[in-house]
Amino acid sequence: MEKILGSFEARQANTWTGDVQYQVFVSPDRAVAVRLGGQFAGQTRQLMAHSLGVLGLLIHKWFIEKRETRKKAEQAKAFERCTMNELLTRHPKNFELPFHAVKRARIERKRYSMHGPAVAHLVIEPQSAKPVTLLLQSDPQLDSCRALLGSVLAGRLTLDPKLLAG
Numbered sequence: 001m002e003k004i005l006g007s008f009e010a011r012q013a014n015t016w017t018g019d020v021q022y023q024v025f026v027s028p029d030r031a032v033a034v035r036l037g038g039q040f041a042g043q044t045r046q047l048m049a050h051s052l053g054v055l056g057l058l059i060h061k062w063f064i065e066k067r068e069t070r071k072k073a074e075q076a077k078a079f080e081r082c083t084m085n086e087l088l089t090r091h092p093k094n095f096e097l098p099f100h101a102v103k104r105a106r107i108e109r110k111r112y113s114m115h116g117p118a119v120a121h122l123v124i125e126p127q128s129a130k131p132v133t134l135l136l137q138s139d140p141q142l143d144s145c146r147a148l149l150g151s152v153l154a155g156r157l158t159l160d161p162k163l164l165a166g
Contacts, residue, residue, distance in 0.1 A: 002027045002084045005152070008144035009036070010122060010134035022134065023079065025087060026148040030098045031124075032084050033134075035091045036075070095132075103127045105153055107146060109162040110135065120145075120163060 005026045010033075012020045022033040052059070079087065088094050103125045110118040120136040122145060136142045142163070149157050 002029065004084065006144060006148050007079075008136070008141045008148065010136055010141065010145070011118075013133070013135050020093060024134070024145075025079075025084065026152060027084055028152055029100075030084070030096050031149075032087050032096045033094060034079065034087050035093045097124055097126065097132065099152055101126045101128070102153060102156060104156045104158070105149060106158045106160070107136075107142070107149075107163060108160045120160070122149075 005028065007023050007025045010022050010024055012022060014020070021036040023036050024031055024033045082090070084096075088096055105122070105124045108121045108123070110121045118135040118137055119139055120142045122134045122136055123131050124134075125131045136145055146159065
């Protein structure tokens, strides 16, 4: 059984179709991206509740947010019981990136995104395929990504100097 070193969340920003939210699991040999949801994963109910004003905010805080947190925790437990191959076959949009086929990878600072909050931009370039681009949406996700990929990609991962200063 393949050892999973850790995971982080990232969003694949698409121009003509909805964005896809992924949980990226990293092992010493490969990364497997597991689809968590579409563009508004976890945001649709929040946006609807906020449109109802103060009453909607209270409903969201008391009922919807708790349910979504519980559902996300259950999903995380289900993922922990799976192997990397099982995670890969759970959904047709799941994909893997074997590290031996990665030519280079970089993490760039992202100041503004049309696809929601974003701190950094992760670009992984396989040797014989088009680059995979993912948005990292928070500092904890960025730190997790940097630590996991930095250890397995060694000299092939470059960091934006602006990220190191910030």
